[in-house]
Amino acid sequence: MHASAIAMVLAISLAVRYGYSWQATAENRKSQTYPQRHLRALVAFLLPPLLLFMTAVSIVWMGPVGGMVWGKAGWVSYILAWEFLIFAMGQLVCLAWQTWNLQQKVHTYPQQVWEGISFRLLETPIAYSALVGCWQRSLVVSRGMLALLDRERLHAVLTHEQGHEYYRDPFWFFWLGWMRRCCSWLPHTELLWQELLLLREIRADAWASQRVDPLTLAESLLQVVQHSLPDTETTENLGTAFSCAYPDNRLLERIDALLDPTESPPEVPCRCWLWVAVSFLPLAIAPFHY
Structure with a gap:
């Protein structure tokens, strides 16, 4: 019974991921609005790992003995479920530890105030700005950024970072980053992450x-990207970097979106939460176990 549940969830996960890869072709993406792209990317990214996680929780809850109408439980699937949950919890602890260490490191940087905006000054010639942290977020701006941009463009960069604060991007991408670590073996995980x-x-x-x-x-975006290098440590630990390096086509896509006022921003539709609720369905079979 448990093995068939795992096989079914894996089949659904693969179907969701490969279905998204077909929709994510350049031609199909052009015909989609940003909200549509955001919904599809979030569902394809979140649904498979959440289904796997909830299936593992359900199997552990039911235990290795007993069964249901269509089959009996077994030790192999029970042990696999425990191993996946332990691995996932280990990844969460590791990510939380790395984020906490990064926050402590950022708090050692001198604090500066520029036109009412408080930030931590990073002593590096690289042009860089990032919103770092999870629950307690800090804006980090490099010395190179201050030297590179004039007042108007620096204000634009910092306003962009305030947009990340408004949407609480570091908090949400902490959990998305956890899902990425847990299920990096699933197809197209990196495509969806990017x-x-x-x-x-x-x-x-x-x-x-x-x-x-x-x-x-x-x-400002063009100027910063031309004079910056990616900071792997910070971006991997949830730094929302304005200066993050992108392939040329994606940089152009950001600029096109900025200069096209008719495009709606990629807000998260309410339907996304309905798809997340679907991932809890494996828990519904647990009460029928005997």
Whole structure:
């Protein structure tokens, strides 16, 4: 019984991921709005790991003995479920520890205030800005960023980072990053992760463009990317980096989105939560176990 449940969830997960990869072709993406892309990417990214996690919880809850109408329980699937849950919890603890260490490191940077905006100053010539942390977030700006941009463009960059704070991106991407670690072996995990990162930046750009000149923000983006290098440690630990390096086509996509006022920002539709609720269905079979 448990083995058939695991096989069914794996089959659904693979179908969801490969179905998304077909929809994510360049031609199909052009015909989709940003909210549609965000919904599909989130569902394809979240549903498979959540289904696997809830199935493992359900199997552990039912135990290795007993059965249901269509089969009996077994020790192999029970042990596999425990191993997956222990692995997932280990990844969560590891990610939380890394994030906490990063926060402690950031708190050692000197605090600065620029036109009412408080940030931590990172002493590096690389142009870099990031919103770092999970529950307690800190804005980090490098010395190179301050030297590179004039007042108007620096204001645009910091407003972009305020957009990440408004949407609580570091908090949500902490949990998305956990899902990425737990199920990196599933197909197209990295493709979906990069899509979500891009949509996250486009959404923060859209929020900022309502408060600063979109053209200035686009110019700032180009200027920063041309004079920066990716900070792997910070970006991997939930730093929302304005200066994160993108392939040329994705950088152009951000600029096109900024300069096209008719495009809606990639907000998360309410339907996404309905799909998340579907992942709890494996728990519904547990009461029928005997």
